[in-house]
Amino acid sequence: MSDESLAERVERWMVGQMPIIQMHGGTSVVREADAETGEVVVELGGTCSGCGISNITADNIRRDLIMDFDEVTDVTVRTASSGDQGASTVEGGRGGELQHETDPANHF
Incomplete structure (x- = not known):
C-alpha cells in the first residue's frame, strides 16, 4: 500500500474518473x-450548483468510490446551493475559474 492518504488517493481518482466535472466548469x-x-x-461546486444532473454525478461518485476503494463504505456528496458559487465551501476544487449559474449553459 502506498504512503498516500485516502484523501489524496480519492482526489487523484476524482481527477481521473470524473473529468466531466471540470469540463463543464464544475x-x-x-x-x-x-x-x-x-x-x-466530497463537495461539488461551480456549475455543479444548480445543475439538473448533479444528482446523477453524485450517485455515480458514491457508487464508484465504494466499488473502487475497499476501505470506503459510506460516501456523502454535497452540492452547494445555487447561491453559493465561489464561496469558501468550494476552495481548493478543480475546474479553474468558478462559473455562475448566469453563465451560458453551452455544455449540452
Whole structure:
C-alpha cells in the first residue's frame, strides 16, 4: 500500500474518473476521507450548483468510490446551493475559474 492518504488517493481518482466535472466548469474537493471509518465526503461546486444532473454525478461518485476503494463504505456528496458559487465551501476544487449559474449553459 502506498504512503498516500485516502484523501489524496480519492482526489487523484476524482481527477481521473470524473473529468466531466471540470469540463463543464464544475469543481470538486474531498472534504473528509477516513480510512478507519470508511467515510468520505466530497463537495461539488461551480456549475455543479444548480445543475439538473448533479444528482446523477453524485450517485455515480458514491457508487464508484465504494466499488473502487475497499476501505470506503459510506460516501456523502454535497452540492452547494445555487447561491453559493465561489464561496469558501468550494476552495481548493478543480475546474479553474468558478462559473455562475448566469453563465451560458453551452455544455449540452
